[in-house]
Amino acid sequence: MSSSIIKKTSTATGFIKAIESGSKHLLMKRFTLRFPEQKLKFVGDGYQFDPKRGVGIAGSRGRHILFHEKCTGCQLCAITCEGIAEAIEMVKVNEKWKQNKKSIMPQIDYGKCVFCGLCVDACPFYALYMTDDFELSSFTKEHLIYTPAQLAVKPKYDGTVEVKIDERGASHG
Amino acid sequence: MTNKYSESLERKIKETTKLGLDVVKEAAEDRLMTLSVGPQHPGSGHFRFTIKVDGDYIVYCDPDPGYVHRGEEKMCEYRNFIQNIPHLERPVIHDSTNITYSYSLAVEELLGIEVPRRGQFIRAIASELNRQVYTLYWLAIYGIFLGHSTMFMWPAGDRELFIDLLAALTGARVTHAFNIPGGVRNDMPEGFKEKCLEYINYFEKRLKEYEDIFYNNPLFRQRTENVGILPKEDAIDLGVTGSVLRASGVPHDVRKVEPYDVYNEIDFKVQYMKTCDSFARAYVPFLDMRESCNITRQLLDKMPESGEVRLKLQSNPKGLIGEAYKRVESGRGALSYYIVSDGSSKPYRVKISVGSFRNILALPHLLVGSHLGDMPSIYWALNYWPVEADR
């Protein structure tokens, strides 16, 4: 337990120290990240979940990726999302897979998704992961609904900028 | 000489006399001006309070919360324990780990499980980092509303470092959805510990700059010292919590008084000040940030090298019949959850008690009798987050 007592500095010293502190910053590097030209590098390869161990693997939670060869159409992701954002709906696909008797796969509406990743936790077959891609804007609301075929494509994200700290301050890139 | 104003006044007097209302009282109160510091005001956040001003002095204040009420507590009753996490963290999106921390602790008591040790440490580290993020955001807004634009930019920039750390750890910049009943959702990525230590070391140097340009600035001191004095007895009577309580001389911190998770193994001091004014309320979070760096370093040291971070539960766990009450120290004060369960997989009643809602009770107490120019320094020093108070 400690109570802090502030030393009262005189007015002139206070101002001079403030001016000194402000002027010191004129020599430091700028911290701005110039977004479309510079993009941050993310750790890992997207959020993934290991159902056997019951724990996730650290990564950035962006757009989902659906592995068609593993999805069985069990609807657990849709059932989980029903209580959260109601963004996943199972739709019929034209593909025939051995493990997917009913031929249904999830379709995700990014207008409603909150990117919590609990659907990834719910999937028991390693079929739904999340990737680094977060630039999902579009001109119409219908284009935000990603069909299973669109979800199968792994997006390319080329962010390379990291925060660098040196004696002249922290900066991006 | 009549102009349109005196004509309308005469008309108003005639109408009210016809209705038999008391007009004399109206004229005496003409000296007061009612200002609505409402949601459409750059100095109030999403919250409205009405003040009546007599010249430069405030004579009446009436806070009016409820602008952002979304029925969080009711929504909890329709979702099971795990599906509650994403919407429960929305009241404070910057400090989302702390508001779900208390929920997870209460639900773990209802489910009768205990989180593995490494999970507890990671939870505590995420909570401390999140506390820094929130306090920096609050400091930025406090600076700009006192007119200090540099104090807005510097904390907002330094906050990016902690948000980067949390994004690497949890996957999202804000609204982490990281705490879950049973532990945390994923383990630390590689290289996290070194990066965390590097950023914390850099940040402690920045804290000295904040002190030079803001806290020791004579103009800031003149504006906040001896302003809005909340004596110790009044603070305890009103039931304020968090940094407001600690600035009035009561050394109360939930992490020390009722330690949860691994906080009983960490050695830190509760920061408090005895001066009870607005400056103390602004300075205590700053001291808390310094102490938080300390705590994070100890947590990173003492963390076990490997281990489980999450208990494997069935996907729709059923709670034991009973109730649970757990409290956590968040950026704004003590945040507690009281959950009643009736044996099913959805909670029967969730009551969230937040620090902001209790702190705002001090606002009329402090504002009445102070200058209009003291309104930002008193209001924002109470560390009030409107969305959380309205839930």
Add this chain to the structure above:
Amino acid sequence: MATAPKDFRFGSFVGSVVWLIFWIIVIVSLVGLPLIFIILFYIPLPYSNGEVITPYLFLSMIVDPTRTIPIIKFLIHTDIFRAAIFPGFMYAALIAATTIFVERKFLAKMQLRTGPLYAGKIEGILQLMADGLKLISKEIIAPSGADKPIFWSTPIIFVATAAALTALIPVAPGWVVSDLDVGLLAIFAILGFFPLLALLFSWSSNSKYPFIGGLRALHQLIAFEIPFILSALSIVLLSGSLNLTDIVESQYAFWFFAIAPISAFVFYISSLAELERVPFDLPEAESEIVAGWLTETSGMIYGLIQLGTYLKLYVLAALFVTLFLGGWMGPQIFPQELIPAFTGEKIYNATVVNGIFWFTIKTFAMIMLILLPRGINPRIRIDILLHTGWYKLIVLSFINMFIVLAMIYGGIITPGGLQ
């Protein structure tokens, strides 16, 4: 995002160019030519070297360089050039525009960020033009209960008053728009008009927050006029005249800043308060009274008031330089002859150019000093402000005045320079 542009068709492009040429021909022949003839009939043309300069003669003179230079010199010394372009409005507006841009970049660098970056190729240099175009295109909303004549005319009077102030500043020897014998007093008289304008505008906005802001502006601006005048009074004692050109010329040996530093400090603080800059920007305190007396401004009215404010900034910085930092005095670094054997007469006047150079540099340094507190200090409260203005600053300026009086009485300095 805008809609996608239509495909380019060469035919419609040529059609639009022809349409443009058609309209230019119509307007020039129906409006422009009569206007030129009216001017030629009614306005007396200037004389130079015994000849009347008609437009035809003027154009032919430009081709022949030996006759161009006297023409240009003649034009430069006319009154309208002085009032509108060189020491007058254009120069001041250029410095004001540069100040706005420099302020944004300077503050951004102090706050570890970038500032304007994308407008213009180099580091956002055309940002001001972009802002101006944006403000012109916005709708000006006058509140329904507002007092319309005052509401619409006050910003224009504001800019006109600020521009009138620029007419009194001496930029180089012989280059003042109006060389009054009571120049300093005239500046204070015009500065005393600004509190009235703030009050008029806030009253005519008919709304609560502007009302509070206007009263605060009134209190602040009036309170700080007195230390302002008192600190300039020490300089008047030292130089013996109220004429600004004489004040500069009496600093030939040393700057008055060396004898009256306390007065300079008081002048600096008072000018920060007169300009409503941080830390004294309570009339527009955003978090308490929602932009104060400027709340109801929108569109070009806001633009005009900003222009007026920055013109005032230039004037007060230039006044500080004139009174305390020696005006245009400085070591002569420009050579007397630029191209000696060109035409036989001098192309430029070296003293004048030297004066302009030193004046501009000193004014810029002073402007940077006025911009600095914005990055460092929070806003002050009204009662602390009035306490400072009425007590502390008046006392400080009197102290320096007594020091100066003592020095004059002791015979060290006479009005007009060293003993």
